[in-house]
Amino acid sequence: xxxxxxxxxxxxxxxxxxxxxxxxxxxxxxxxxxxxxxxxxxxxxxxxxxxxxxxxxxxxxxxxxxxxxxxxxxxxxxxxxxxxxxxxxxxxxxxxxxxxxxxxxxxxxxxxxxxxxxxxxxxxxxxxxxxxxxxxxxxxxxxxxxxxxxxxxxxxxxxxxxxxxxxxxxxxxxxxxxxxx
Ligand SMILES: O=P(O)(O)OC[C@H]1O[C@H](OP(=O)(O)OP(=O)(O)O)[C@H](O)[C@@H]1O
Ligand code: HPA
Ligand SMILES: [Mg+2]
Numbered sequence: 001x002x003x004x005x006x007x008x009x010x011x012x013x014x015x016x017x018x019x020x021x022x023x024x025x026x027x028x029x030x031x032x033x034x035x036x037x038x039x040x041x042x043x044x045x046x047x048x049x050x051x052x053x054x055x056x057x058x059x060x061x062x063x064x065x066x067x068x069x070x071x072x073x074x075x076x077x078x079x080x081x082x083x084x085x086x087x088x089x090x091x092x093x094x095x096x097x098x099x100x101x102x103x104x105x106x107x108x109x110x111x112x113x114x115x116x117x118x119x120x121x122x123x124x125x126x127x128x129x130x131x132x133x134x135x136x137x138x139x140x141x142x143x144x145x146x147x148x149x150x151x152x153x154x155x156x157x158x159x160x161x162x163x164x165x166x167x168x169x170x171x172x173x174x175x176x177x178x179x180x181x
Contacts, residue, residue, distance in 0.1 A: 002166055004176035009152060010145060010169040018144045022125060023054020025142060026095065031057050036092045040110065041065035041083065042164065043099035046156040047127045051097060062087050068106055071160040073151040073177060079109040089119040099156045100128040104138040111138065
């Protein structure tokens with residue numbers, strides 16, 4: 001195990017089972033419809049890669065990169081688009097794929113931004129939901145796991161750009177969070 005890890009919250013077996021379940025549900029819900037799956041970089045990289053392989057209907061994929069956490073465990077509150085979509089969403093069924101909904105500020109921004117481009121529909125699939133931290137009222141249509149108020153890393157999620165490669169979701173030892181906590 002990575003030396004900075006204090007506790008594994010979700011291991012690779014639990015994650016894989018949940019991703020499979022979500023892929024099946026999404027395939028059923030969108031069967032016969034066009035679906036554009038939008039992965040939100042960078043945190044959603046692994047979830048996106050695994051989820052689309054569990055979807056068995058024709059889809060297209062694109063990515064947006066947004067960032068608000070930077071080097072911190074607290075949201076800066078300011079969501080910035082670092083990379084926009086390459087395709088138009090007009091008239092399309094869009095599924096946003098996120099790694100985590102925490103304060104909800106990122107998701108609110110994405111929903112407002114994408115809805116203004118006149119898609120046929122917009123829904124959200126997140127692997128993790130931390131409802132106890134919500135600052136704005138948004139809720140995912142598909143959610144993998146509800147997690148407690150702990151800053152987690154791994155499976156795409158970072159702390160100061162580290163730990164994204166871990167194959168599980170974990171909490172770090174307090175000293176690994178530096179002076180943030
Ligand atoms: O609900 P919120 O409080 O807005 O937090 C959720 C967002 O924060 C993280 O992104 P981050 O800004 O760290 O960018 P990253 O995905 O590149 O790490 C995470 O990937 C979500 O997109
Ligand atoms: O718990 C978290 N971990 C990593 N990135 C995050 N962005 C929002 N919440 C988190
Ligand atoms: Mg981050």
